Amino acid sequence: MAELKTEDAHAREISAGWQNDLYEALRRHGVTQFSYVPDAGHRICIDRSIADPDVHSIALTTEEEGVAIACGAHLGGAKSVLLMQSSGLGNCVNFMSMVQGARFPFLTILSMRGDFGEGNPWQMSMGQATRPILQTMGFIPLEVTKPEEIGPTVDAAANMVWKSGQAVAILLTQKLIGAKAF
C-alpha cells in the first residue's frame, strides 16, 4: 500500500505540474474568460481561474454555453477558453456551426474520456466520436500526450486561434491524464 500511495502522490505531482503550466500559458496569451463544466482533468486550471482576480471564471450548466460566451467575448475584444470533457463536445455541435460560419476564433481544451485505457463503457462512444466530430465541424485537433508538450501546444494553438482565426481543440489525451479506475 505504501508503495501505491507514493505512486499516486507522484502522479498527482506530475498532473499538478502540467495543469499549472496550462493555466499559466493561457494567461500568458491573454485569456481572461475561463468557462467550464467541472472536471477532474481541469481541476487546477478551474481553481486557479476562481482565485485569479484578473479573469472571469464562468461555471456553465452545459458546455454549449461556453461556445457562445467565447463568440460574445470575441465580439467585445476579449479572449475566452472553454474547458470540458470530451463528452461535453456532443452538447456543443450546433453552436460550433456558428464558430465555423462566422469564423469566430475559438479555443477549447478537451480532457479526453472513452479512449486510451478507458474502463467505463458509457464513455466509449463519445470518446471515439470526438475526433470525427471535430473534423466534421472544421475544428483543428492538437493532441498532448506528455506533460512537457503542454506549454508549446498552447503557444501553437494561440497563434492558430488568435492570429490565424481558427477553431482549435487541444486534446488532453488519456496517455497524459490517465484513465480513471473503474
Next chain:
Amino acid sequence: MADASERSAGPRYTLDRITAVPAVVGNADDFLVVAGLAGTAKDLGAMTKDGSNFYGLAGAMGAAVSMGLGLALAQPNKQVLVATGDGELLMNIGALATAAVLNPPNLRILCVDNGHYGETGYQKSHTCLGVDLEQMAVGAGIKSTCSIENEAGLAKGARMLREANGTCFVLLRVKPTDGPKFKRNLDPDAARVKFRLGTLGHV
C-alpha cells in the same frame, strides 16, 4: 393552422411587438445588442438598421444570452442588451443561471414572449401552456425581473433595462403576430467583422 386573426396566446398576450419592443428598449443604439434568431433579430435589426452595434443570430438557437454574457464581461463599460424570444430562451434556459451567478451589471436581457414559435409557423410554445419565464429567471437568481403585458407596464420595463443595479430580466408579453419587415445581412462573418470594427475599431 389558425390564421393570424384567430391565433392567440391568451388574454395576457395583447401588446403588439412592433410598438412594444421600441417602447421598452428606447434608443437601441445606446446598447451593444445581441439578438436571438427569428423575431427579436428582426425587431432589433430594424431598430439598429443592422448597425455596427448589432449582432443578430439566424441560427445557433439558444445562444443569445450566453453570447451577451461573454460580450458584457468583455465590455464592462458598455451596456449590453440581449433580445431573445420565448422559444430561443427555452432552448438554453440554463444560461440564465450562469448569467445570474456572474451578474454583470451591464447585462440586460429582454425576452419578447409571444407564446409561439413564429418562424416555423406559429406553433404554440411552452409559455402559452403555463411556463412562466420570469419565474424561471427569478429561480435562476436574477435579482431584477419584471413582466410587462400592457401599455401601462412599458415604462417600468424601459426603466429596468436602463437602471437596474445588476443583470436584469424583462419579460415582454406580446400577441403572436409578425414583427417589422426587415431584411438584414445574413452573412454571420460579415456581421462579426462589422460589429468588431464598430465596437473595437479593428477586425
